[in-house]
Amino acid sequence: MSAVRPDFYAEWRARNEARLQLRESDSPQPSERVLQSIWRHQRLRRDDLRALDGRPVRVLHPGFWNKEAGPDFRGAVVQIGDDPARSGDIEIDLVSSNWRAHSHHDNPAYASVILHVVWSADDHALTTDRPALALEPSLDSPLAELQSWADSPAAETWPAALQGSCAAPLRQLSPDQAQQLLSQAALVRLQRKAREIEIRARQSGWEQALWEGIFRALGYKQNVWPMQRLAELRARLVAECSGAVHLQARLLGVAGLLPADAPALNPYLRSLWDHWWRDRENFSDVLLPKTLWRFNGLRPANQPQRRLALAAHWLFAKPLFDNLEKWFAADESSSLLPLLQSPVDDFWSWHWGLSGNRLPKPQPLLGESRATDLAVNVLIPWFWARAQSGKNTAFQRRAEQKYLDWPAAQDNAVLRLARQRLFGQPPPRWLNTAAAQQGLLQIVRDFCQHTNALCADCLFPNLAQDFARS
Numbered sequence: 001m002s003a004v005r006p007d008f009y010a011e012w013r014a015r016n017e018a019r020l021q022l023r024e025s026d027s028p029q030p031s032e033r034v035l036q037s038i039w040r041h042q043r044l045r046r047d048d049l050r051a052l053d054g055r056p057v058r059v060l061h062p063g064f065w066n067k068e069a070g071p072d073f074r075g076a077v078v079q080i081g082d083d084p085a086r087s088g089d090i091e092i093d094l095v096s097s098n099w100r101a102h103s104h105h106d107n108p109a110y111a112s113v114i115l116h117v118v119w120s121a122d123d124h125a126l127t128t129d130r131p132a133l134a135l136e137p138s139l140d141s142p143l144a145e146l147q148s149w150a151d152s153p154a155a156e157t158w159p160a161a162l163q164g165s166c167a168a169p170l171r172q173l174s175p176d177q178a179q180q181l182l183s184q185a186a187l188v189r190l191q192r193k194a195r196e197i198e199i200r201a202r203q204s205g206w207e208q209a210l211w212e213g214i215f216r217a218l219g220y221k222q223n224v225w226p227m228q229r230l231a232e233l234r235a236r237l238v239a240e241c242s243g244a245v246h247l248q249a250r251l252l253g254v255a256g257l258l259p260a261d262a263p264a265l266n267p268y269l270r271s272l273w274d275h276w277w278r279d280r281e282n283f284s285d286v287l288l289p290k291t292l293w294r295f296n297g298l299r300p301a302n303q304p305q306r307r308l309a310l311a312a313h314w315l316f317a318k319p320l321f322d323n324l325e326k327w328f329a330a331d332e333s334s335s336l337l338p339l340l341q342s343p344v345d346d347f348w349s350w351h352w353g354l355s356g357n358r359l360p361k362p363q364p365l366l367g368e369s370r371a372t373d374l375a376v377n378v379l380i381p382w383f384w385a386r387a388q389s390g391k392n393t394a395f396q397r398r399a400e401q402k403y404l405d406w407p408a409a410q411d412n413a414v415l416r417l418a419r420q421r422l423f424g425q426p427p428p429r430w431l432n433t434a435a436a437q438q439g440l441l442q443i444v445r446d447f448c449q450h451t452n453a454l455c456a457d458c459l460f461p462n463l464a465q466d467f468a469r470s
C-alpha cells in the first residue's frame with residue numbers, strides 16, 4: 001500500500017478552501033445553523049443593530065442555545081429602543097414571515113420570545129407580532145467567511161463571554177476544594193428530597209411514601225401526577241390480585257391506557273382484558289382519563305405502559321421492600337440494579353409497547369440510568385429520612401456516603417449548561433459523578449434560577465470566594 005501523507009486531507013482542504021466557500025455561498029441564504037452560530041458568538045456589528053421598526057437593539061446577553069424543542073435561545077437579555085432591558089427567548093428564522101408560517105404566533109412554547117432574529121425581512125415583515133432583527137446588514141465579516149468559520153471548531157466552543165460570574169472565583173479553588181463545594185451542595189439536595197419524603201411519610205407511612213416516590217420517578221417529568229395517583233391507589237390495586245399480569249391489567253385499566261378493543265391477534269392484550277372485564281366495575285370511581293398522560297419526547301423504553309408493567313412486578317413480588325432494606329444495610333459493593341430488574345416478562349421483555357412487532361432479543365424493563373435516577377432521587381433520600389427520623393446517625397452517614405459515591409446519572413441539558421456556565425469548556429473530569437451532578441443541580445436551583453443570564457445580583461460568586469477563604 002502506498003504511503004499517504006498524514007496531512008493530505010487537511011492540506012487538500014486548505015488548498016481548495018476558496019472553492020469550498022464558493023460552493024457554500026452559492027446559496028443566497030445561510031443555513032439556520034450558521035445563523036445560530038453567528039448569534040451565539042455575536043459575530044455582528046453590535047453597536048449598529050436596528051430592529052425592523054428602526055429602533056436600536058442592544059444585546060446584553062444572547063441567551064443559551066437550546067438544542068431541544070422551542071425557541072433557539074433561552075434567557076437572552078435585550079434592550080430595544082428606550083424600553084427597559086428584558087429577559088426572554090430568541091427565535092431564529094431565515095425570513096420574518098416564518099414566524100407565522102411555522103405557527104410560532106399561536107404556540108405557547110414561543111410566548112416568551114422577545115426578539116425574532118431573521119436573516120432578512122421578506123415581503124411579509126409585518127406578519128411577525130413582536131420585534132424582529134435582520135442579521136444580513138449587520139455581520140462583522142463577509143458571509144462566506146462566516147460560513148467557513150461556522151464549520152470550524154472555533155464556532156463549536158462555548159463562548160467564554162457566556163460563562164457565569166462565578167466562573168472566576170471557582171477557578172481559584174483547587175480541584176479538591178471545588179469537589180468538596182459541589183458535594184456539600186449535593187448533600188443539601190439530598191436533605192431537601194428527604195424532607196419532602198418525610199412530610200409524605202407522616203401522612204401515609206414510610207412504605208407508602210417510598211412507593212409514591214418510586215412511581216413518580218417512573219413517570220419522568222411528563223407523567224409525575226398520574227403516576228402519583230396510581231401509587232395512592234396501591235393498596236386497592238394489589239388487593240386480591242392473582243398475579244403480575246392481573247396487576248398489570250388493573251394498573252393499565254385504571255390508568256386509562258388499555259386500548260378499547262382487544263385485538264384477536266394479541267394474546268397478551270386478550271389476557272389483560274380477561275382480567276379487566278371482571279375488575280372494571282370495581283374501579284369505576286377511580287379511572288384516569290387517557291388525556292392525563294403525556295407521550296411526547298418519551299423514548300419507547302420509557303413509555304408509561306412499560307413502566308407500569310415493571311411496577312406490577314415490583315408490587316406483586318413482595319420482597320422488593322425487604323430486598324431494598326438488605327441492600328442498604330449491606331456493604332457498598334452490593335449492586336442495586338439486579339434487585340430492581342424484574343424476571344423476564346413474557347410480553348414486555350419482547351415489546352416496547354402494546355402495539356408493534358416483537359423485538360429480536362429481550363430488553364430489560366429497567367436500565368442502569370433509571371436505576372441511578374431512582375437511587376439518587378428516591379431510595380437514598382428515603383433511607384436518609386428514615387434514619388434521621390429514627391435518630392440513627394450511622395445510617396444517615398451511610399446514606400450520604402452511598403449518595404456521594406454513586407456513579408454519574410444520564411446527562412441532560414440543564415447539567416450541560418450549568419457545567420459550561422460554572423466551569424467552562426472542557427469541563428474538569430471530576431465533574432462526572434452523581435454527587436457533582438446533584439451539586440450542580442442544587443446550585444442551579446438555589447442561584448441560577450433566581451436571576452438572569454447576566455447573573456445579576458447572584459450571591460454564588462460570594463459563596464465561592466468565602467469557601468476558598470474558609
Ligand code: SF4
Pocket residue numbers: 163164165166167421422443447448449451454455458459460461
Ligand atoms: S447565576 Fe450565579 S451560579 Fe449561576 S452561573 Fe451566574 S453566577 Fe454562577
